[in-house]
Every structure is written in structure tokens, then in C-alpha cells.
Amino acid sequence: GHFSAFNLDVTEGVLKELDTSLRPIRVDISSSNQVISLEHGDVDLNAALAMTSQRMKRLDFVGPIASGALGFMVRAGDEGIKTLADLEGKAICAPDGSTGADIMTREGHLKDRLITLRDTHSCIESLKKKEVDVVVGDTLPLSALALEDTDIRIAPNVTIGAPSQYGIALPKGHSKDCIRLRDALLKYVASGKWLEAFRNRLPNTAQRANELQPSADQINARSCRD
Incomplete structure (x- = not known):
């Protein structure tokens, strides 16, 4: 059936903020292969990967887009x-x-x-x-x-x-794309679209939406780090 999730809502929303016609194509990747699939170029973005210190040494992240x-x-x-x-x-x-x-x-x-x-x-x-x-x-x-x-x-x-904090992950070496995605995420959150997507997707957790929404300071501090 049709797959949908909050992390994909956010990723699609961020891409729309870039004013591009590009839309994500979903690819099934097992949990154990998520990092290596990015490093090998099998996928271009991961819509929500936990931003651990070890992963941040190997990949660039835009986020957090959510925490839990x-x-x-x-x-x-x-x-x-x-x-x-x-x-x-x-x-x-x-x-x-x-x-x-x-x-x-x-x-x-x-x-x-x-x-x-x-x-x-x-x-x-x-x-x-x-x-x-x-x-x-x-x-x-x-x-x-x-x-x-x-x-x-x-x-x-x-x-x-x-x-854990979750972000959009991409391979190292694409710093300009990372910064563009970071700025698009900041715009997406500031516009209220993040809150709208969260409340629509997760009505059983909607009372925590304001608490879980990432701040601009968090996004700037954790995105596109060298």
C-alpha cells in the first residue's frame, strides 16, 4: 500500500521550500544498511536518521526535524x-x-x-x-x-x-546542498508548516507538538557540521 510518515511529510515540505520540482522517491533500506547506503550512493537522502555522534562523523545532517x-x-x-x-x-x-x-x-x-x-x-x-x-x-x-x-x-x-534527535541525512561532500536544505528546514519550521504536519500526522501526540518542535538554534547548531 501507500507508505506515508511524518518524516516524509517534513522532507517533502523542505524540498518544496527549495522551490524545486524534485520530489523524493522512496527506497526500502534495512535499518542496518541506512548509513552505508548513503556512503555508497545507493540513496541520496535519508528522511529521518538518528543523529548520533558516530553517524555525524560519517554523514551530514540537516536537523533535528524531530526528537523522541x-x-x-x-x-x-x-x-x-x-x-x-x-x-x-x-x-x-x-x-x-x-x-x-x-x-x-x-x-x-x-x-x-x-x-x-x-x-x-x-x-x-x-x-x-x-x-x-x-x-x-x-x-x-x-x-x-x-x-x-x-x-x-x-x-x-x-x-x-x-x-534521540532525528535529521535528514546526506553523504559528506555536498556542503552547498546541506546548507540549502538547512535554510529550507528553518523556513519550513518558522512558517508553521511543521506544527501543522505534526498535528495532522500524529493527533494522538499533538499535545506535545510545541515541546517537540525543533528550534532555530537547535537546527543551526546541529546541521551541516564539519
Whole structure:
């Protein structure tokens, strides 16, 4: 079916601010290959990649376009995950190479319960089949998926790790393009279009829109760094 997400809304909006006819063509890339696919030129942009210090050494970023903590998705009828302690003994799924997989691996008491699959959708299918108990991932895309599927829900108020910031990633060596994208993102956020896209895409998280909107200072500080 047609794929859509808040990160693609923002990326398309930023490209429109450039006054260009270019529009993104979606390519499926597994979580573990997102960085190398940019470095090898298999893709030109990644619409939302976590802006970690290691990745920022290898890629340029424009952002943040959003930020969010890692949360946990469960089956709709599962009320058993109320704290992190409730994860003990649970089979936890994360996309291979994702921030969620990295954090779960560092949590020594949980890593033995971690199962990695190709992507979030694979984890969700495994959850619905009761092959795993929990899916770990960024709360914003998980919230969007929960809006579309009544069989799954986000465990409320259960997060792990520091909130991650996500940006539009592009290969090193395109500094002029990076600056143009940064300026377009600043314009997009200042115009109110970011807030509009967020509230339309994530009505179940809309009350946090002002808190999660990136500031101009954040975008200038983290975009297009040498």
C-alpha cells in the first residue's frame, strides 16, 4: 500500500521550500544498511536518521526535524508493561542496526531477550503473531503505526535511554546542498508548516507538538557540521 510518515511529510515540505520540482522517491533500506547506503550512493537522502555522534562523523545532517524517546509497543490487550522492570523475561524485538537494538544490547540484563529483525514492520508482525512480547522503537513512528492498527498500542509512560534527535541525512561532500536544505528546514519550521504536519500526522501526540518542535538554534547548531 501507500507508505506515508511524518518524516516524509517534513522532507517533502523542505524540498518544496527549495522551490524545486524534485520530489523524493522512496527506497526500502534495512535499518542496518541506512548509513552505508548513503556512503555508497545507493540513496541520496535519508528522511529521518538518528543523529548520533558516530553517524555525524560519517554523514551530514540537516536537523533535528524531530526528537523522541525510545518506547515499547505491545499487543492491544496487553496491560502488563507499566515499568521497565516489567520487561524482565519478555522477548523484545528491534530492527537490526537500529538505535533501539543498540540500547537493548547495552542493557546487560535485557540483551539476552533481544530479537533483531529486518525492520519495524517485521517486528510488529512478529508481535501480532505472539512470537515476541514487545517491540522497541522511537515513540513517534510507533505512535503513528498504532493509529493505523487497533491490534497494537504503545505502553504508556515507559521509555528507555535519552531522547534521540532525528535529521535528514546526506553523504559528506555536498556542503552547498546541506546548507540549502538547512535554510529550507528553518523556513519550513518558522512558517508553521511543521506544527501543522505534526498535528495532522500524529493527533494522538499533538499535545506535545510545541515541546517537540525543533528550534532555530537547535537546527543551526546541529546541521551541516564539519
